[in-house]
Amino acid sequence: xxxxxxxxxxxxxxxxxxxxxxxxxxxxxxxxxxxxxxxxxxxxxxxxxxxxxxxxxxxxxxxxxxxxxxxxxxxxxxxxxxxxxxxxxxxxxxxxxxxxxxxxxxxxxxxxxxxxxxxxxxxxxxxxxxxxxxxxxxxxxxxxxxxxxxxxxxxxxxxxxxxxxxxxxxxxxxxxxxxxxxxxxxxxxxxxxxxxxxxxxxxxxxxxxxxxxxxxxxxxxxxxxxxxxxxxxxxxxxxxxxxxxxxxxxxxxxxxxxxxxxxxxxxxxxxxxxxxxxxxxxxxxxxxxxxxxxxxxxxxxxxxxxxxxxxxxxxxxxxxxxxxxxxxxxxxxxxxxxxxxxxxxxxxxxxxxxxxxxxxxxxxxxxxxxxxxxxxxxxxxxxxxxxxxxxxxxxxxxxxxxxxxxxxxxxxxxxxxxxxxxxxxxxxxxxxxxxxxxxxxxxxxxxxxxxx
Numbered sequence: 080x081x082x083x084x085x086x087x088x089x090x091x092x093x094x095x096x097x098x099x100x101x102x103x104x105x106x107x108x109x110x111x112x113x114x115x116x117x118x119x120x121x122x123x124x125x126x127x128x129x130x131x132x133x134x135x136x137x138x139x140x141x142x143x144x145x146x147x148x149x150x151x152x153x154x155x156x157x158x159x160x161x162x163x164x165x166x167x168x169x170x171x172x173x174x175x176x177x178x179x180x181x182x183x184x185x186x187x188x189x190x191x192x193x194x195x196x197x198x199x200x201x202x203x204x205x206x207x208x209x210x211x212x213x214x215x216x217x218x219x220x221x222x223x224x225x226x227x228x229x230x231x232x233x234x235x236x237x238x239x240x241x242x243x244x245x246x247x248x249x250x251x252x253x254x255x256x257x258x259x260x261x262x263x264x265x266x267x268x269x270x271x272x273x274x275x276x277x278x279x280x281x282x283x284x285x286x287x288x289x290x291x292x293x294x295x296x297x298x299x300x301x302x303x304x305x306x307x308x309x310x311x312x313x314x315x316x317x318x319x320x321x322x323x324x325x326x327x328x329x330x331x332x333x334x335x336x337x338x339x340x341x342x343x344x345x346x347x348x349x350x351x352x353x354x355x356x357x358x359x360x361x362x363x364x365x366x367x368x369x370x371x372x373x374x375x376x377x378x379x380x381x382x383x384x385x386x387x388x389x390x391x392x393x394x395x396x397x398x399x400x401x402x403x404x405x406x407x408x409x410x411x412x413x414x415x416x417x418x419x420x421x422x423x424x425x426x427x428x429x430x431x432x433x434x435x436x437x438x439x440x441x442x443x444x445x446x447x448x449x450x451x452x453x454x455x456x457x458x459x460x461x462x463x464x465x466x467x468x469x470x471x472x473x474x475x476x477x478x479x480x481x482x483x484x485x486x487x488x489x490x491x492x493x494x495x496x497x498x499x500x501x502x503x504x505x506x507x508x509x510x511x512x513x514x515x516x517x518x519x520x521x522x523x524x525x526x527x528x529x530x531x
Contacts, residue, residue, distance in 0.1 A: 093353055097346070104345040108338045112330065115338075119328035123279040124309060127324050130273035135314055137268055141174050142224055142241050142316045145261035148180070149224075149243035156247045156256045160184070167192035176271060178238065178264040184257035186215055199234040205258075214288060215258055218242035222252050226289045226316050229265045229297045237265040241316070269298075281325045283307075289318015299323070373446040375424060376431035384445035384453055388506050391455075391499070400460035401499045404469060405513035406434070407521060408450035409491040418483060425481045430490050437475040465496045493521035 148170055152159040159166060160182065167180040171192070181191045186205040191197040205212040214227035225242040232238050241261040246252035269275035274282055283299030285292065291312065296304075304310065307323035330338070371383035379387075391399050408430060415423040427450065434444045434452060443455040454472070459465055473492050480487040495517025502508040 089357055093350075093357075096353060097349065100346060100349040104342050107345060108342045111341060112338055115330055115334050116328060119279070119330070120308065120326045123277070123324075123326045123328055126273065126277060127280055127282075127309065127322075130277065131311065131313055131322060134268065134272035134274060137176055137272060138226075138239070138263070138315055141177055141261065141263055142226070144170050144174055144177070145180075145241045145243055145259070146224060148261070149245060149259055152182075152245045152256075152259060153247070153249040153252075156184075156245055160190075163190050164192050176263050176268045177261055178236075178267070179262045181260040181262070182257065183215075183260065186212070186257060188260070197234050200232070203233060214240070214242050217288075218258060219244045219255055221317070222246070224316050226318055228287065230287075232262065239263040239265050239268065279326060279328045280308075281327055283323045284313075284320055285323075286313075286315075286318070286320035289315050289320070291319040292321045294320070373431075376428055376446050378431050378435070378452075379443060379445040381445065381447045384443060384447070384455065385506065387443055387455065388509075392505060399499050400458055402456040402459040402465045402468070403497045403499075403509050403513045404454035404456065404465075404472070405495045405497075405510065405517040406452040406454065407493045407517055408452075409493055409521065411450035414488070418485075418488075422481070422483055422488070426488065426490060429479055429481050430476055430492070433476040433479050433490075434472065437472045460498050460500050462498065465498060469494050469496055493517050495520055 148166060151166060163182055170180065171177055179191055179193060179197050181188045181197070181200060183189060183203075183205065188200050188203045188205075191200055194201075205215045210230070211227070214225055218225035222244055226239060227242055228239040229237050230240070239262075241263065243259040243261065244252075245256040245258060246254055247256040248254040266275070281299065281303060283296060283301065283303035285296040285298075285301070285304070286294035287297050288294060303323045303325055304321075306325075308326045309322075309324045311322055313320040313322055371379055373380045388403075391401055408426070411423065411426070414426055427446070430452065431444070431446060434454060438444055438454060438456070441457050443457075445453045445455075447453050456465070456468055459468065473494055476490055476492055478489075480489045495513045495515065497509045497512035497516070499509070501512055
């Protein structure tokens with residue numbers, strides 16, 4: 080019968096193919112995760128840059144309003160001082176982040192608006208607070224606004240202070256009158272800009288008093304500047320701050336689920352494709368088997384064996400070395416007539432199975448029809464070897480028997496051979512030689528025997 084390949088081979092091939100597919104799936108999902116992570120980082124960077132721009136715009140807007148107030152004082156300090164609360168109130172109405180405004184003739188805070196909550200600052204002489212007086216002097220010397228801080232206020236809280244020097248000889252600006260301090264709420268400014276509530280990034284800021292990278296760190300951890308995902312400059316009035324951000328983005332549960340689904344999806348797709356190919360292959364094998372197989376015995380049929388012989392003979396004569404055994408089952412008609420076709424079929428199946436068992440895996444065993452069989456012994460082109468193989472096969476097959484109601488029946492074979500080197504006239508000539516020898520053998524062969 081035609082030997083079948085075990086499904087274990089298909090399983091082994093599946094596992095071998097699965098290994099690179101698993102690596103491919105891991106690489107694809109890893110690449111997708113990196114892309115998603117990079118996309119999240121890009122979104123975080125966009126959010127950071129937007130917050131940075133908002134911070135800069137807010138600071139310049141508040142300082143612009145402060146500069147307008149300083150201009151009013153420079154034109155007539157005495158009148159502006161008397162109407163300070165009204166002027167400062169209007170400015171606060173237009174500002175979003177200014178918490179209070181103080182005026183300090185001769186660098187001593189005399190008035191604060193609003194007064195409530197800022198009483199502690201009244202009477203403060205800047206000259207007694209070196210850290211603050213330094214910024215007041217810087218504004219006076221530059222004759223322009225100077226952004227101080229962030230710093231802790233005497234009245235509590237953290238603020239950025241716009242120091243504006245006032246001169247009463249406008250526009251020469253040589254006779255110093257005092258200063259105006261516009262206190263900008265640091266926490267409110269950071270929150271309004273969005274920097275303080277970024278959940279996907281750790282922020283650090285440095286540049287107290289607008290000194291940029293040389294200034295002290297006033298927000299976050301100084302180590303953030305050593306290996307930051309982003310560093311950049313924040314432009315502030317007459318100075319700069321420096322910002323560092325380390326993005327802390329994580330994939331969402333939906334993204335993680337999608338990546339997991341993609342990972343297993345690729346593997347499942349491989350399994351489906353492999354299964355489809357395997358089924359097609361099995362179908363093809365089954366169809367081919369039906370086309371080339373004898374339905375009763377499972378041996379190759381006439382169509383296959385003649386096609387096989389043509390391929391052998393199409394090779395160069397030196398390489399086409401084989402032997403043909405023409406086999407006939409003696410007195411088979413009597414088995415069918417006396418014992419029935421069912422017993423005859425059993426006999427044919429026994430002979431087919433015995434022929435396969437007595438030949439090599441590389442040999443071809445076929446049923447030509449009825450009780451005629453053909454064996455092709457590959458790589459045999461020697462008369463003595465052929466006769467030896469013929470006798471071995473005959474003895475083996477005739478040692479078998481089938482059981483019937485009347486006893487056991489032993490097959491009897493007539494076998495003739497031909498060698499590929501015996502003729503150059505093709506298949507018909509080879510078959511004729513083998514048949515002639517088979518009929519000579521039949522004349523001396525006994526029929527089947529039965530044992531009761």
